[in-house]
Amino acid sequence: MKNPEKLSRRDFVGTAASIAASISIVPSHVIAGLGKVPPSDQITLANIGCGTQGLREMGELLQNPKVRIVSVCDVNKYSEDYIDWSPYGIRDNIRSVLGDDNWWHNTKGIPGGRDVGKAYIDRFYQKNSPSGGKNSCTSYEDFRELFAKENDIDAVKIMTPDHTHASIALAAMDRGIHVVTHKPISNRLLEGRKVIEKAKSSGVITHLLAWSDRPEYRQIKAWIDEGLIGELKEIHNWSYRPVWQQWTKRPSGSETIPEGFNWDLWLGPVPEMEYHKNYTHNVFRGWYDFGGGSVADMGHYSLFPLFETLGISNSPISAKAYGTTTREEVNGVYQWVKNDVAFPASCMIKWKFPQQASLSPFDLFWYDGGMKPFAPLELEMEGKDTPDEGLMLVGTKGKILGGFRGENPVLLPETKMTSRPSSERIDSSKIDRSSTTWVHAIQSGTQTPGSFTRAQTITDTVNLGAVTLRSGKKVDFDPSALNITNDNEANKFLTRDYRKGWQI
Template sequence: MSKINRRDFLASTATFAASFSIVPSNVIAGLGKIPPSDQLTVANIGCGTQGLREMGSLLQNPKVRVVAVCDVNKFSTDYIDWSPHGIRNDIRETLGDDTWWEGKPGIPGGRDIGQEYVERFYAKNKPSGKYKGCASYEDYRELFAKEKKGIDAVKIMTPDHTHAPIALAAMDQRMHVVTHKPIANRLLEGRKVIQKAKDTGLVTHLLAWSDRPEYRQIKAWMDSGLIGELKEIHNWSYRPVWQQWTKRPSEAQAIPEGLNWELWLGPVPDIPYHKNYTHNVFRGWYEFGGGSVADMGHYSLFPLFETLGIDRSPVSARAFGTTTREEINQVYQWVKNDVAFPASCTIKWNFPAQASLP
């Protein structure tokens, strides 16, 4: 058999997405069962809460080797998460070390933590107990320039507004791409990413998605004629589950040491730094996130559309959001909010006829 380039092999098979699936720990007896030359080399871009939360499944997958991490934040303990010890406990379980982060305050994140996580995990399977094979970068462009020959794929775990620029740059370097939802923070950017994937023929995969067997049950009822003609679909979410503001911060704050604010902004025009933009609160701002729909639509709407065969775009949309007032000189005034998503909203889409729907 003639030798073929591993990236070309990946692009011609469906094994790539499967290689990122979670492998039960009892299946993995340690590295070495799959030669390093046959492992997928991956760069993990984004080492915040979700990036670290999902890194354990990458590390425990014997088909994958994480060779680089990247984050514009070097290290800090001021991340915001859904529980005080969830990230810490996930890392402890993956490392098999109940003392990791013992006695330390706050919720950690940043590229230093990502690099430590990777190297401590792989060190477990080295006779010496040491491992130094994970590069660390502040700027994804430098990562691509220096590591492009050694990386098969990138996993993008950054805030929403930088998903598209990183994905496009990775595909320019012929790297396969896994992107956490959403594809982009602007429709134009999303279309460019999709077109680039088509043009290059690279393997791309969008996280996240969840199987919904109840949707298939609904479809079976519809096919049997039990509920008549489908006229409306109602979908709920309790999002947002992050702090939500109606105005930009007015006070100035110093950029924390170790955070490259210019790189964090990426394609967004310059805005003065404030902690209310970063670390798990970015999604509520127009510039940085897509609000509740971009956060949860991939879980509930996408599999619903897929199951029912809704693939033609809506012809119209209307949105209704909550508003508020503030007291100014003893008089309530409307708060003009043109920077962030509302605390709650209703969105109505009208779709044309689909292949099997009115």
């Protein structure tokens, strides 16, 4: 064992099981019987990223007695210039969790940053902990300093922009810390592969938050297995996203870096560039450097659990995409703008998938920005159109239609459902989507269904979509050799040029 003076709580918990029989203490189940979770049974968590989504999801963690947030990290200290789809949604959620209707009463915009995260956490524990929350949450600007100084962290939740997910996850796993991250695992295919390999070799518990248990998909699989749509040939998935600003070229001019905002750390692995507000906060998603586009933002939610349910574990072997183009006026003449820096306002992507364990080769189609497939004959005959968002599976003998994540799935034409058992009619609005899967997994030492180790196909898929968009042509991909075989120039989009000290 380590020197007792240097033994951290995490080290102690890891070795305590082997010596517990020789120590006479009050059992944790006795404390639990009093309605409390003993501190030794709580997962100590560092929350990295205190922007809108980081704060939005923080309340659920605070109210989970099995979790204790002990540290926060964000490159932004505090500002009131965040962007969200609701002006008061996050504020009202925090007020509800804290039981304080005055929270943020004097702010001029949507606040965010590590000071907000720390204040939120400290206030909650002061009101709800038996000790009065005497142990204040620590706060850091740099995740590397957090990992160097905090020795008692069991898990980290990564809520930063996409381009830094891989760096933070790898640093955590190097230290034996469990990792929970928002999608994507990375916004570069080769980075994603390295993170996944590290997850396999390190043995830590990992979880991609886009995973969810979807009984709708199990029903869809049952219909496919029964042969009701014949051989699966196509999967179509479409979203009205993006909801954030899309760009057509780099911003012009320079802006002053806001006080308390570490632009150098925000850039992370991305090569040097001038600060501009149009890169940061929620609008980062539209840039090739920093985001993954709509397919990374939303496609993870619909496709990751679908891949898992249908047994789609072999990555796509090609991809082709079309995106909207832009023109601008220059000296009275409208010219086409070559956009090589940001995702288009809308696009269509087609991937070819090889043979799977129980599926023949098929094509996957993605649509966003208002694009969607035309209504099939089965819908036209009923005077219906495809919904604004949806999922459709096309086989040689029939089709299945559902909401974006397969909600309320039906066989087409829907008249087929009249002869099916009523149990096959799923009302998705009545399904409890709350999940503490990763919390239970960490406590039990088992991987989650949303583990990084199961996410290679979805990670390859969304990042290959970005590659074909950027290359402007069809790309053939060798998942084993990890290269584009028909266009050597496109291979540069599988990775990035790294700043010194940030290489992966």
